[in-house]
Amino acid sequence: MKNKNMKLSVEYLIPKYQDNLYQAAFSVLQNPADAQDAVQTTMIRYHYLNQEFEDEEHIRKWLFKTVINASKDIRRSFWRRNKVSLEETMASIEFERIQDQSLFQEVCSLPEKYRIVIQLFYYEEFTIQEISQLLSITQSNVKKRLSRARDKLRNVLEQEDEHVN
Amino acid sequence: MSIEDERKKYRQVFSQIHIPQKIEVNVERNTRMNWMKKHAAALSAALLILSGSSAAYAADLGGIRTQVTYWLNGSLEEIEAVSNEDGGYDFYKEGEDEPFVSGGGVWIDDFGNEHALDAQDVADSTLNEDVHIKDDDTIWLKTRLGEWDITDLFRDQDTVRVTDGDRYYEISCAKDLSSTSMRSFHEPFGNAEFVNLQSS
Numbered sequence: 001m002k003n004k005n006m007k008l009s010v011e012y013l014i015p016k017y018q019d020n021l022y023q024a025a026f027s028v029l030q031n032p033a034d035a036q037d038a039v040q041t042t043m044i045r046y047h048y049l050n051q052e053f054e055d056e057e058h059i060r061k062w063l064f065k066t067v068i069n070a071s072k073d074i075r076r077s078f079w080r081r082n083k084v085s086l087e088e089t090m091a092s093i094e095f096e097r098i099q100d101q102s103l104f105q106e107v108c109s110l111p112e113k114y115r116i117v118i119q120l121f122y123y124e125e126f127t128i129q130e131i132s133q134l135l136s137i138t139q140s141n142v143k144k145r146l147s148r149a150r151d152k153l154r155n156v157l158e159q160e161d162e163h164v165n
Numbered sequence: 166m167s168i169e170d171e172r173k174k175y176r177q178v179f180s181q182i183h184i185p186q187k188i189e190v191n192v193e194r195n196t197r198m199n200w201m202k203k204h205a206a207a208l209s210a211a212l213l214i215l216s217g218s219s220a221a222y223a224a225d226l227g228g229i230r231t232q233v234t235y236w237l238n239g240s241l242e243e244i245e246a247v248s249n250e251d252g253g254y255d256f257y258k259e260g261e262d263e264p265f266v267s268g269g270g271v272w273i274d275d276f277g278n279e280h281a282l283d284a285q286d287v288a289d290s291t292l293n294e295d296v297h298i299k300d301d302d303t304i305w306l307k308t309r310l311g312e313w314d315i316t317d318l319f320r321d322q323d324t325v326r327v328t329d330g331d332r333y334y335e336i337s338c339a340k341d342l343s344s345t346s347m348r349s350f351h352e353p354f355g356n357a358e359f360v361n362l363q364s365s
Binding site: 076 | 174179182352
């Protein structure tokens, strides 16, 4: 049995994970203020949690599972903030290249259930099994969603390739 | 294009997405034995302050507040949930100062660790779910999705596991019907089999 005797402080975790958690929350909510709230809720919950973990990776998975659940909470809430249009959100981000903006826009146009899988797989490098645990769906579903998302993104990814070449 | 190439392109774009307001932390600690904590400790964190917050939540000893919804007589109602000292939530109707119900609960991850349910889940389980025994000694489970007679499931056992297709329930009932208890979860746990009430 693994020992569970680790509880890292929020002072350590917040700087390390806040952007990653924000990106995951944003993939669900597509609203910067709501995604920020989801991250803060997650950190508050972690801080008050009476529990220890096996290692930092175990904490990381807990953080991602919690921020995704917090995001879904916010999405369900009637008190959700006024929607910010995707155009307004994109205008606030300074992309280094035009192609980056195209890919971002394309990802944002995917259904939410594809966006979060893509984020967890491509960016966070979670395995299929880990993603299925984080999202409480079967591995088969994870693979389907990933496959469909990749199909939809293939064009814009290849266009970017052509542009570079 | 390989997955690694796709990953590289994706990361190139999304590494440019940053949280709008960096969270700064100020944790005050004290050496007083804290009555709020389940585990007595010589040092405990009494207060967590997050600056740069755009949230409506109050991260203080007064509790974290959030709005949740629940079904009352077929219509969706809104109430406020405030975290309490027991790790659960007190629920308040609009304009009232006293909670009308409180509750809490846990979900179990794949490592067997228990985690506190969020406010909406607690509302779902506390307000929308109920197991009760009717005057004719039948045992009924009520959830957000419906009501089912589960008496027959207890013929040979004291504890049953069922699902309404949305949530998963473990229900115990004393042989003399003097008491019942119930736990509910987002997802099935362990290797237990759950009777699907929708198809039975």
